[in-house]
Amino acid sequence: MLVAALVVWAASVAVVTLRPSSDYDGQLDLVxxxxxxxxxxxxPLTFALVEALANVAMFAPLGVLLVLLAAAPxxxxxxxxxxxxxxxxxxxAISTGIEVAQALWLPxxxxxxxxxxxxTLGAAAGAWATLVVLDRRARTRA
Known part of the structure; x- marks a missing residue:
C-alpha cells in the first residue's frame, strides 16, 4: 500500500512539475x-510565499512515505x-532532477x-513529523 502511495505521489509530482507553465496560467492568475x-x-500572504509553501507541501508526503517504508525507529x-x-x-535529488529537466526541456x-x-525542506519536514508521531505512539505503547 505504501509503495502504491509513493507511485501515486511521484506521478502527481511529475504531472505538476513537468508540464509547460502555460497549462497553469489561468490557475496561477487566480492565485x-x-x-x-x-x-x-x-x-501578508504573497504569491511568492504561497508558491514556497506549496513546494514544501508537495514534498512532505515523500518524507512521510519514505519513513513509513523504512519502518524506522x-x-x-x-x-x-x-x-x-x-x-x-x-x-x-528528486527536486534537483525536476529543476534540471525544467531548465533543459521546458523553456x-x-x-x-x-x-x-x-x-527538500518539505521532504525533511514530512520525515520529521512522521518520526515524531511514531515516537509518541511507541511511548504510549511502552
Missing part, C-alpha cells in the same frame, strides 16, 4: 489575484535523525534553487 487582494487588505534517536537526513537527500518553466530548497 495571484487572491494573494494581491489579501496583501492590499493587510494579510521512532523519535529523536540517532537512527531516526540519519533516516531524516537520508530522506532529505532523496528529496534534494516556459523557471527552474530555481528556491524550489529545490523548499522541496
Amino acid at each position: 495571484r489575484r487572491v494573494t494581491d487582494w489579501l496583501v492590499t487588505h493587510g494579510i 521512532a523519535g529523536r534517536s540517532a537512527r531516526g535523525l540519519r533516516l531524516m537526513v537520508r530522506v532529505a537527500l532523496v528529496g534534494l 516556459s518553466r523557471v527552474a530555481t534553487v528556491q524550489d529545490v530548497v523548499m522541496n
